[in-house]
Amino acid sequence: QVQLVESGGGLVQPGGSLRLSCAASGFTSDYYAIGWFRQAPGKEREGVSCISSYDGSTYYADFVKGRFTISRDNAKNTVYLQMNSLEPEDTAVYYCAIRPNYGGSYCSPGIYHYWGQGTQVTVSS
Secondary structure (H helix, E strand, O other): OOEEEEEOOEEEOOOOOEEEEEEEEOOOOOOEEEEEEEEOOOOOOEEEEEEEOOOOOEEEOHHHOOOEEEEEEHHHOEEEEEEOOOOHHHOEEEEEEEEEOOOOOOOOHHHOOEEOOOEEEEEOO
């Protein structure tokens, strides 16, 4: 059974930083795509950043480019999202998701099979 466990959310002031972690377990594929998505109240879930375990290729949504950095530790099946220069508009529940047996880094929520429980990120003064 695939499990994704997120951590690292919280309350931060505008301009601050947070680091999210997601540990994946229970799958056996040699390669996969894993990434971060977010959903704000009243809005659809959207892709934030994704990474391929196959070649390390990454995707960043335009609204986080230059502020967020995704990284992975393949040995631990863990993905991180370093979020800097946070803005109130970044407030949302952040979800980790994985698609096994996929070598790309396409970051559309609809193609990801397994999801974590989500972690709240609130940016407010």
